[in-house]
Amino acid sequence: MLQTLNHMWINGEKVSLEETFEVINPASGEVIDHVPSGGEKETRLAVDAASAAFATWSKLTAKERSGYLLKWADNLEENRDQLALILTEEQGKPLSEAKGEIEGSAEFIRWYAEEGKRIYGDVIQGSSEEQRIMVFRQPVGVCGMITPWNFPGAMIARKAAPALASGCTVVLKPASQTPRIAIAMIEQLLATGIPGGVVNIVTGNPRVIGKTLFEDERVRKISFTGSTHIGKQLMRQAADQVKRISLELGGNAPVIVFPDADLDKAAEAIVGNKFENCGQMCNGINVIFAHQDIQTALTEKIVSRVQELEVGNGKDPVQLGPLVSDDAVLNVEQLVNDARQKGADVLVGGSRLKDGMYSSGAFYAPTVLTNVTLDMAMTKEEIFGPVAPILTFKDEKGVLQFSRQNQCGLAAYFFTKDINRVYRMAEGLDVGMVGVNGTQLSVPQAPFGGIKESGMGREGGHYGLDEFLEVKYISLTLED
Template sequence: MQQTTMNYLWINGEKFDVPETIDVINPATGQVIDQVPNGGEKETKLAIDAAYRAFKPWAKLSPNRRASYLLAWADNLLENREKLARLLTEEQGKPLTESLDEIEGSAQFIKWYAEEGKRVYGDVIAGASENQRISVIKQPVGVCGLITPWNFPGAMVARKVAPALAAGCTVILKPAAETPRTAIAMFEQLMKTGLPDGAANLVTGRASVIGDTMFRDQRVRKISFKGSTQVGKQLMKRAADQVKRISLELGGNAPVIVFPDANIDLAAEAIVGNKFENCGQMCNGINIIFAHEEIREVLTEKIAALVNRLKVGIGTDNVQLGPLINESSLNNVERLLRDAKEKGARVLTGGKRIKSAAHMNGYFFAPTVVSDVTLDMKLTQEEIFGPVAPILSFREEQEVLEFTENSPYGLAAYFFTRDVNRVYRMAEQLDAGMIGINSTQLSVPQAPFGGIKESGMGREGGHYGLEEFLELKYISLTLENE
């Protein structure tokens, strides 16, 4: 087991340790590589205490001052990009090239919010009488609990912490138990900026205990969560007890629709790039490929050919695909494929675990393409979260529009066409919070990322993401008559 020096929490600007630990496992080897503190109710309360004390002083700082800490943090991340990326790959499994991009993207996201925090504007509104003066200002929500997932352990720290701090809030971060070391390492770089004590705190451990403590404490005014829809629903119920503000970025079932007039080569490359990024473990990743019947065969052949060239292995070994996160994820992918095959689907490539000597102990699954898929298969109804690309045939636009309307999810949808009329028609009617046209890349700092229906509420990114951490205050002044 590889030991590191990062086995600590961050509370009130100081390293904080506890005797009980949880294991961190490398999904490429199945081996325990480290332990991190198993923080509980006591440590979470201490973090809330620190964030609450720090809130008013931090909120009073000018946006420029707050921005200076964020910009320094981003610079520190870029300076340590290689080290952070290797750490991320070791505990999450994704290829090193993806981890490097993730750290780079995290820094860019932080820099963007450092500047956007300077542009929190209010309004002056005409009064209802000649003596009334109305203004609306925006103020930080307060102490925020941030809960991040394991699939993007670097990016999600940046996407939640940066806008919260830029808005003037203080935070307690709870990273995923599977990938806590990336968050700890990023916090170390944040603390090196001289950030005021208590403005940002980090507690690792079991989500049930830490989350429960944050939900019960009235001083925590907002919870921001990214994870499964099932857990998100439970958190919504908990938030109702105190009418606590909550943002949820949850599961998805994103379709991609390829029309016969599309650039088929472009579509195939973009689909494979999205579907197999992070081994298919992306909330906005493509879940179903709708190929128009006129081009279904050629598109399927191109996708299968590209997938057959993907190299699978340990993320530091110049590969395009790493492992799934754990055994449970492997079992889920196998369950969905088994159901599809029983209902008539054909596996064109992949379709099984990889058990060669180099992959024996990791959670590897061969990149898979499945044809003859129908909408009664679990593969099309549930989020796959794995390297499986199901291809369906369709004839009319209405078929795919009805699919998105009937789905409980509504995070993202993609389509490829050269028909400008269809561009607007489909973009306006597809029932999803984000639409990609002739591209499958959606995540950029300046745009709102998030979904509708059971895919969540609230947005990350853009000035919309900053609004999630701000409250409106209406001020009415009545002037005395002279």
């Protein structure tokens, strides 16, 4: 059974504080817990512990570190249902999605438990008969990790697993909206018997905790997932120490449907992606470009599927839960109102759900808009809500221009049967990830990340290990 979740973990020990903050269930508006509000003192203690633990953890064999990770994955799967309930209560997503997130976290951890055994160096030809050149790859050191609220379980696994597999130690700061799932997942890691101080979790004031992590020279690496605005601030802070940083930031992903596409397949994939996690997904579809020849047919297929989506408390058998907060609802309302004022038509939804079971929660109706144009705010900003805006286009050049002019460059999707077009579009889209005839991008073995203002660095694949390793070059001169 999981323990109570009103504490932090520092150096393998529980830490409780008198000062706490509330955790709110977005489906009901009810307070479900009080979590410690840590700050500079607690963060320093966590860094102390991680720094001390690094000396021994980094010297363990890859196989030994792998053993802890594999046990962690087992623990997550054994406690999947209870962890999923914790996740749903504080984040809002349906239990089916929450269970999938826990399972995906375990899969990611298992992958890195094995990939950590394949951290290789190089032997390079010398420039003289006496010279021998070797390249070692060594763990960076203490890593600060700042995770978001939209996938609060998966993001812990995606960051901590490669860091630990590489020999780094961790100080984790979870999102204030979703600290309980982070505490619960770290408890499952500590239950493996992993040495104290290897992984620490500090909850509380994000500005103070973040500032402390950046100012401490012992923290050699920061991994952050969140908004582009905050990411830019963190880059400035990292500059003071030239601290290594990886950033997974905002997205504005288009999906482009060409006339030769399988429209049923496209509509099914688009609705599944667009409305997953109530539209709160960084690599989720933001805008839908339908070719003018199939715009009406595709719109009808999307609308019919959206009309079947059930909205409610994530504990019930629904497809959509609430948004994470009232502020999130307000942001969606503003974007939809802006589009309406500029000529968009609402085919489905278009308003907050307030009556009956929805009265106390942060619910917004699944929405489809047509006659959307590029001067509308929702084509420039992340909607981060259950709203599908449909635009029309005439040729490849126009949609590629949208991608190239877009400040974000995380992901893009398109549907076509033309192999020549596949290569033209995949190479021409100015993003870090491209989905062709499908929308699944987040898998353990592939490099997840973006370009431009969507960030830097990658999570997943052997590329994800590189984020936590330093390259050391050794030149040896042989003596007679």
